[in-house]
Amino acid sequence: MRMIAVLALGLAAATPAFAAERTGFQAIAAGNFPMAERQINAALRAAPDRPELMLNLAAVYLQTGRSADARRLYAAVLDQPAVAMDMPSGAVVSSHDVATRGLQRFPNQSFASR
Template structure:
């Protein structure tokens, strides 16, 4: 299974948020809220969506990003580790390159900066 992913350039140590299906009208993954800096809205949306799809890596990555950005590093690291415990999911980058959900989680753990992804 492949997910289409678009990366937005990050600034000031923030990681690159990922967005799949940017034309979707409903922000079920919290991407738009994170990008807008509305972390409380992002967290509410992601938590609600994870009740339905608890193992979706883009939700785990986005929630980890929110946790990281709000100073909850242990919770963020636990979610990155949870992504690594699940099978890797291939994600397409706008450049045509493919990266796995494991690579995103490992990068976040290695640089201690959030990675966010969406479907």
């Protein structure tokens, strides 16, 4: 399972994945979105389909006004098999659940459930 943590940035917030610094989690938590984006993009070059990286990059995009890019990444996570992710609270969530919550931030869109 992969570890993620909820970062409350605004209302229901983007949900960045938590792991080693290469996921950009610490930079996101510190509000350093340019650094987080650089770290995540470097990690994505090595592992382009890791949902925790795509979810973190979507969180960065949301916080930097790039909603269309965030939506694209959430949809890409939903196109992959679901991955179980451990929350620091001890809860286990699906990468699909996180992506679906992210997509729900866009009220003028309708999305099929999976």
